[in-house]
Amino acid sequence: MSEPLIVLKAVTKRYTRGKQSVPIFERLDMSIPTQDFVAVMGPSGSGKTTLLNLLGGIDKPSGGEIVFDKKRMDNLDESKLAAFRAGNVGFIFQFYNLMPMLTAAQNVELPLLLTKLGPKARSERVKTALEIVGLSDRARHKPSELSGGQQQRVAIARAIVSDPKLLLCDEPTGDLDRETAGEILSMLQTLNRDLGKTIVMVTHDPEAARYAKRTLHLDKGHFSEKDLAA
Amino acid sequence: MTLVELVRKNLFRKKLRTTLTIVAIFVAFVIFGVLATFQNAINAGVEVAGADRLITVNKINFTLPMPLAYPTRTAGVAGVKQVAHAEWFGGYYQEPRNFLVAFAVDPKNYLDIYSELILPPAQREAFLREKTSIIVGKASADQYGWKVGDRLPLKSNIYQQKNGSDTWDFTIAGIYTGNDQRVDTTPVIFHYDYLADTRSFGDGTTGWMILKTADAKENPRIMREVDSLFANSAFETETKTEQAFNKAFAEQLGDLGFIVTSVVGAAFVTILLIVGNTMMLTVRERTNEIAVLKTIGFTTRRIFGMVIAESMLLAVIGGLLGIVVAWLISFALAGPLSRFGPVAFSFDTAAFAFVLMALLGLLTGLIPAYRAMNTDIVTAFGRK
Helix, strand or coil: CCCEEEEEEEEEEEEEECCEEEEEEEEEEEEEECCCEEEEECCCCCCHHHHHHHHHCCCCCCEEEEEECCEECCCCCHHHHHHHHHHHEEEECCCCCCCCCCCHHHHHHHHHHHCCCCHHHHHHHHHHHHHHCCCHHHCCCCHHHCCHHHHHHHHHHHHHCCCCCEEEEECCCCCCCHHHHHHHHHHHHHHHHHCCCEEEEECCCHHHHCCCCEEEEEECCEEEEECCCC | CCHHHHHHHHHCCCHHHHHHHHHHHHHHHHHHHHHHHHHHHHHHHHHCCCCCEEEEEECCCCCCCEECCHHHHHCCCCCEEEEEEEEECCEECCCCCCECCEEEECHHHHHHHCCCEECCHHHHHHHHHCCCEEEEEHHHHHHHCCCCCCEEEEEECCCCECCCCCEEEEEEEEEEEECCCCCCCCCEEEEHHHHHHHECCCCCEECEEEEEECCHHHHHHHHHHHHHHCCCCCCCEEEEEHHHHHHHHHHHHCCHHHHHHHHHHHHHHHHHHHHHHHHHHHHHHCHHHHHHHHHCCCCHHHHHHHHHHHHHHHHHHHHHHHHHHHHHHHHHHCCCCHHHCCCCCCHHHHHHHHHHHHHHHHHHHHHHHHHHHCCCHHHHCCCC
């Protein structure tokens, strides 16, 4: 078994709505090994997206610890969390979330603007990322000139361009037809298998979950593990 | 791509809206530039006024005359180095709309005291020699195409000649320039004696006196002594520093400083609201994208800086265009406004315009930038 990349220890998460405190997780434990590909499924409101937010450092737990690559990250301040996200995590959203006024290459380049890489090095990285997702010939196209599947591939290129260890995918095929969804999921499998990316994917779709190495079912703040691939 | 390019692309993603906002800023800066240029023209006389010069006028009103004997008596006051006197001619060239600032003066003393008027020695000599000669400032000479040696008939809207004519014939003896760009070179200057000998009324009187003092520190005493010389007479006087006199003269047009400040202030408050509103709208529309940027690692400080940079860029583009156009307009206004003083777009105006651009950019960007900075990723994605 690989070393754990992320470990959640007794993580609690509550949201305050009005005067009410709504619990999402109560003492949740979890471990995701390096190079794992985990699908997280569960009914609406079960806390899937909240889990993704906690893993990606865009939300903080109300209690417990989150350890990433042997370092605690739940107690980092805002600017350190931003640096953590920039260096370690790639995000892939359901609706791609590309900048409409930028070309595909410029969208992919965005995370690299936060690094010390020069224009030439950035350009090479962008080129490589677009090659990986098979969109070298669409580098100068704007999102409005691309299909949904192509936009999602640009989003994947943007997520991997800074070579993060972890990819977090929130319903990455939720807005795509079955065939295109298959292509995207195969691409995620390739990234996991060939590039060693650890992937956590939230999905409602059992078909999508089959592409993962394992599936975790989240319900009422707790996991029940099943191997759908079996 | 760089962060600056990202800011620029963000700014111009809604081209029509950005263009209209830039036009609004542009108009405000044109108004500012033109009004400030006009104010500079009015103030130029105040700024170039000599510290060692005093002006003595009739105490009741500076348009009323004083006896011609006054300059001689004033010259005897301790600390007064030289005295000249001058009379307002109310002149125009050919037709009343070609209004001219025309003074009838005692030429030698006047030119000695106003040493900032530069006249070639031969022309000065010719002017002093011939009573019907006149010297014209370069601005007026350029405007009307006058040359040395030209005959120049001038009409007066105040005086008539004893023979019933309202036209005085002069010969241009010289064209003077200023030793400083701010020196007004629109007036025309001729011999008081020529006017005194020919006019149908006003015998034995002149308009005002110009006193050159030996030491500016002595000015308050000299002013008191000169005015006390003529106290309780039919023609009491009031003596002021030339700067105070020019300022009071300029303010006949109204408190220009207040007018300019009010108009520019109103324009900028309006622009502040328009641009501020546009920036708020822009940032609100981009909440989702700002959340994406934060998700991929952009810090709150960087997001804040990008929004401020965007509003600064907007203000600078509109402001620069406005200032360039105001600068061009100042050339067009040089002729029509020359009667108020030398019209020139000053460095100070440009520098102040840049301060205004920076302030506009900062103020309109501050609240949207603060909101963008505090965008909560989870809320923005509607993820709770």
